[in-house]
Amino acid sequence: MVVRVLNLRKSFGKREVLRGINLEVTEGEVFGIVGPNGAGKTTLLRIVAGLLKPSAGEVEVFGFRVPKDVDKIRRFVSYLPEEANLYGRLTGSENMKLFAMTYFGSKNIDEIVRLGVSIAGISEQDLKRKAETYSKGMSRRVAVASTLMVKPRLAILDEPTVGLDVVSARYVREIIKQFAKEFGTTIIFSSHNMFEVSKLCDRVALIHSGRIVAVGSIEQILADAGAGDLEEAFVKLAGGENA
Amino acid sequence: MRDLSIVLWKEVKEMLRDKKTLLMVILTPIVTLPFMGVVLVYLPAVQEVVIAVIDEDLSEASIGNFSVSSQSIALFLRDYLTHFGFLTTSEETEVAQVILKIPVGFVANLTSYEHQASVILVKRLGSPRVDQAVTYVELLLNHISRAVSEAKIYNLGRLANLVVKTEAVLNPIALRTVVLTPAGRPAEAGEELRLYLSRMLAVSLAFVTTPAASYIADSLVGEKERKTLEKLLSTPISRRSFILGKSLAASLVGLVGGVSSVVGAVLLYLAPTVVYSTNVAKYISPEVLVVLFCSSYTSILVSLSISLPIVLRSPSIRAASISSASVIGIASVTYLASLFVNLDEFRVPMSILLAIPYASLASAVIRTSLGELLRAVAYLTYSLAFSIVLILLSTKLLDPEKMVISRT
Secondary structure: OOEEEEEEEEEEOOEEEEEEEEEEEOOOOEEEEEOOOOOOHHHHHHHHOOOOOOOEEEEEEOOEEOOOOHHHHHHHEEEEOOOOOOOOOOEHHHHHHHHHHHHHOOOOHHHHHHHHHHHHOOOHHHHOOEHHHOOHHHHHHHHHHHHHOOOOOEEEEEOOOOOOOHHHHHHHHHHHHHHHHHHOOEEEEEEOOHHHHHHHOOEEEEEEOOEEEEEEEHHHHHHHHOOOOHHHHHHHHHOOOOO | OHHHHHHHHHHHHHHHHOHHHHHHHHHHHHHHHHHHHHHHHHHHHHOOOEEEEEEOOOOEEEEOOEEEEHHHHHHHHHHHHHHOOOEEEOOOOOOOOEEEEEOOOHHHHHHOOOOOOOOEEEEOOOOHHHHHHHHHHHHHHHHHHHHHHHHHHHHHHHHHOOOOOHHHHHOOOOOOOOOEOOOOOEOOOOHHHHHHHHHHHHHHHHHHHHHHHHHHHHHHHHHHHOOOHHHHHHOOOOHHHHHHHHHHHHHHHHHHHHHHHHHHHHHHHHHHHHHHOOOHHHHOOHHHHHHHHHHHHHHHHHHHHHHHHHHHHOOEHHHHHHHHHHHHHHHHHHHHHOOOOOOOOOOOOHHHHHHOHHHHHHHHHHHHHOOOHHHHHHHHHHHHHHHHHHHHHHHHHOOHHHHHHOEO
16 A cells, blocks of 8 residues: 555644545555645645644555654655746756755766656756746646656655646646556646546545545546546535535 | 755755855945945045134233234134134134134133133034034134143243243143053054954944845745745755755855955955055954954854744744844844944843844954954854754754745
C-alpha cells in the first residue's frame, strides 16, 4: 500500500476542511482526486506530502506515519503544489538541478537533469534562460519535469494543468501518462477537470465539502451512480446541481 | 551538511543575480557615509545667516589711555562674524536673522565705573546655524567685555597707585582642565573629534543593516510570495538546513555590507579633509576599521536572528514584513542614540539597554576609538553569540504548516 488514509480530519481554526476522509492508493496506479474548488483536495494532498498535520485520523505513506515520520516520507515522495513557481532568477536547468540535488546531492545530477529535460521537452537554449522569462506553459512543464525526474515512488501533482492553454495542458497530461507507464511510479493527481481525470486515472476519488462521495475506477463510479460521464456522476453523488 | 550546501548554492545564485539589491547593499554605506559627513559638518557651516550690527550710539570715550568707540566695536563684530562665514550688515533689514543693537549711551556706560552697558540681541527662531551665530556674537562681546575690564582694572590700579594684575582681579580662581581618555592617559589633540567621528560610524551601522535586513526578510517571505516555498519544503531538505542555508547566505550579504561600510567610513573621514583642507583622515585607525567591519557583519546577523523567529511564526506575510521593518526601526533608533550618549554607561535598570545587541555593536565602535579594544571585543562577542543562539533556536521554530498556510 502506498497511501492509507483513515478517518482523516483537518480544521483551520473553527473551519473544518476535511471531515473524515478514507482512501487507499496502491502501488503503480494513477489515482485522481476530483472535486470543485474548496472541496479539500489541496489540503488532503498537502497532508499526504507531509506539509500539514492531520487534526485527527491516520495517514500512512509507504507504512510511515504522518506527521511523525515525515522526514522519511519526503525521500520517496515528490510533490508539485498547485501554484508552484520556478525560481525566476535561476535558469530552467538550474531549477532542475536544484530539485535533483535535494534528493540525490551531487550524485548523477547530470543524468537526472537530462531526464528532466526530456520530460519537459524544451530546448537547450530555453533551459539556459532565466525561468522568469518563461511562459506559464513552459514553467509548468519544467515544474512537472522537476517533480518526476527524481523518479519518486510517489508523485503528488496538485492541479498540474490549471491555468494552462489547451496545448500546454495536453502536453502536461501526456508527460504524466507516459512517465507513469514507463517508470511505474504511483501518481496522485488532483483536478476539477472531469475530462482530464477520466483520460488519465486508473482510479478516482470524488471529493465534496471535505468528504469523499465516491471512490473506485471510473467505470465502477459511473455504474454505481447510473451516470453517462464523471461530471454527471459527481453532480448526482454530491447532491444536486448546486454541488 | 549536504542539504545546507544545496540551500546555500541556490541562495548565492539568486543573490548574485539580484543585482539591484546587491548594489543597494554595497552602495548604501559608500554613498550615505560621506554624504552624512558633508551634511553634518559642511552644510551647517555654509548655511546663510544675516547678522545686523547696528550702531545707534555713534559715540566714543576713553578709560585712561584706552579709547573706545561704538563704531570700532561694531566694525570689530562685523569683521569677525564675516570671517566666521556669516553675512553682516550695518542696517536693520527684514532678512537679518540676528540683530545686535548698540543703543545710545552704550559707550558712556561702558567706560563708566558706575553703570553697566547693555546691548540688545534679537534672534529669529529658525535654524541651528542662527544659534551658532548668537554663540559667536556672545563670544565676541565677552572678548570686548574682557578688554574693557582689563583697561578699567589697570586704570584703577594706576589711580590707587597699586600694582594690579588683571587676572588676579578678573579670575581669582584659575581653572585648568586636563582631558583624559577612559583608559586614563592624557587625551591627544583632536581626541574629541576622533570620538565624534566614531559616533558617526556607530550611527552608520544603520545604513548597512537596513538594506541587508530587507534582503533577509525577502529571502524568507519572498519564497512564499513567489510561490516557491511549498515545493522546497516538501523536498527532503531538512528544516535546519533550510534556515541555516538562508542564514549563511545572509551572512555573505553581511560580509559585503561590512566591506562597503569600511569603504564608506574612509570616505566619511576624507570628506571633511577635502572640504576643510584639514587632515581629519589621520583620526582613522586600522582597529576602528576592523571593528567597524565586524560590527557591520554582526549587525546583519543580529537582524537576521531577530527577524527569523518573527517571520517564521507570523500568521501572514504582511505581518512578517511589518515585523522586520520594526526590527530595522529599533536598530536605527539604537544606532542614532549612540550619537548622543554612551549606551554602555548607564546604571541599573537602564543598563539593560546594553542587552540590545545593536547597542553593544555601537558601543564596540566607540570603545575602539577610545582605545578600549578588549571591551569592544567583549561587546562584539556578546552580539555574535546572541545571533548564533537565536538562529539555532529558530531552526526549531520552522513549522512548514504555518509557512504554507500563512496568508499573502
